[in-house]
Amino acid sequence: MDEFIEVLQKCVLFDGIAPRDLKAMLGCLGGRVATFDRGEAIFSAHSPADDVGIVLSGAVQIVLDDFDGNRTIQDRVEPGGMFGEAFACAGVERLPVTVEGVCPGRALIIRLRRITATCTNACAFHNRMVMNLLRAMAAKNLQLSRKLEITSRRTTREKLMAYLMSQAHEARSSRFTIPFDRQALADYLCVERSALSAEIGRLRREGVLESERSSFTLLGLENGGRI
Amino acid sequence: MDEFIEVLQKCVLFDGIAPRDLKAMLGCLGGRVATFDRGEAIFSAHSPADDVGIVLSGAVQIVLDDFDGNRTIQDRVEPGGMFGEAFACAGVERLPVTVEGVCPGRALIIRLRRITATCTNACAFHNRMVMNLLRAMAAKNLQLSRKLEITSRRTTREKLMAYLMSQAHEARSSRFTIPFDRQALADYLCVERSALSAEIGRLRREGVLESERSSFTLLGLENGGRI
């Protein structure tokens, strides 16, 4: 387990907890290390949602099987990332999604109860972990709200501009780089890649922005780059 | 304050806390009652996000002022409902939204710190409240994910069917009633009201469903109503 201390340190769940303390708590938390292959399920849909997972190595993805038989990838989690916490915290009886490996790896599985239960002995860190959970959940909340706020726009142009402006805002500059290629951006905005490319071209011709691959500059904000 | 105990009982934050205990804690929480009019701001955008609000009477709405000057109503909160908790828990410095009254009313404003801080004296309920917060946040998370999952479909038909199927699933019956009128449903699904009505008519003609106002029955699930 010691080999994973470094990864666990990066997990928001253990934020503010020193390595030596972390080591000590792991026993109290009673987690188990699951080894998974590409495509293998770590959590299966319809199984109880009592556990929180933390990716130690490799990567996993959250897969939702639709009513109509399609499967959509909701999210991808890398080492240090957490999964299943929302379902466990919400107290749903059964998982509506499957969590499976994208490549071989390991994950630490912890029963949520072990995190939230204030134990009588040494570990004074349960409180800290619960606060970390709270913060992580709230942050995800805001992230989802922002995405909803963008994708609820009706036209490709409106979605794109809302996204670019939020990115500029975040970067505190009218010049910024986005973490998506065209196809991924189109998926994020729920629009057609070709329509997206066309719209970017149109905005460029109209003098609204300059762009070069994933770098964008919003023009006409009449403030020289500061947002 | 006693007059509001009944409303507060309904708030998820105080779930599992007896009325007499609740009364006792209110002092410890150090909340203040804010009175507001229609259109008056309870929390203003760009102000610090340290507080959680609970609607006691009347109603409030969460308003987002866009980059381009538009204002969109993100949510509406009725008595017993909570607001601002995600921003406070996420630890954002300044509120990105305004919370204002939809009609005259009152709200209990509590500093988040007072909820999360384990106090030395009597109130053993801080822990319970933090768990309630955690649960509420997780539930909202799932709710947002579900909405995103529905609205990210491309066509009116797909959005509508995804929504109806999730509703049928929730009701555990192919016959169910939705909590929206046509315009509200169109807003929720991010589609045109007229296109929505047209699509419902089409699905009805195709024998996929029967509907009467807000009551729907999905046909062809070849299981006699059970989902």
Place this chain on the structure above:
DNA sequence: CCCTCCGTGTTGGATTTCCAACATACATTT
């Protein structure tokens, strides 16, 4: 160098949505 792959931009026709307008049904008010 040639070739392939990949990301991006472009284009045109089929399809869908959008928008405004009107039709219908029902409830409430006067």
Place this chain on the structure above:
DNA sequence: AAATGTATGTTGGAAATCCAACACGGAGGG
């Protein structure tokens, strides 16, 4: 009864999207 308001359904042309296809340029491999 008449008038008014509200919710829903319908329709037709304008506008936007979707989809498939192809063009272009750079990266990397043989």
